[in-house]
Amino acid sequence: MALIKCKECGKEISDLAASCPHCGAPLKAAATSPQPNYQQQVVDQQKAQQKSMMKTMLFSSLISAGISFLTRLFYRRF
Numbered sequence: 001m002a003l004i005k006c007k008e009c010g011k012e013i014s015d016l017a018a019s020c021p022h023c024g025a026p027l028k029a030a031a032t033s034p035q036p037n038y039q040q041q042v043v044d045q046q047k048a049q050q051k052s053m054m055k056t057m058l059f060s061s062l063i064s065a066g067i068s069f070l071t072r073l074f075y076r077r078f
């Protein structure tokens, strides 16, 4: 938490406040605009990681299913 100066009245207020407690000027847009972009990037990265994880899991489960199918075919012959 940090103290920033209100654009409207110039008084020090918390950068976590949604609006200035002294004059009521909204702060959220100015104070937190860089953060959502960063969080969005992190979320996008996590989503991409989850997607590749899902692909890997799907692929390995397909392979193991294929192997068990082939093994069954193999043992059925003898």
Ligand SMILES: [Zn+2]
Pocket (backbone or CB within 6 Å): 006, 007, 008, 009, 010, 011, 020, 021, 022, 023, 024, 025
């Ligand atoms: Zn103010």
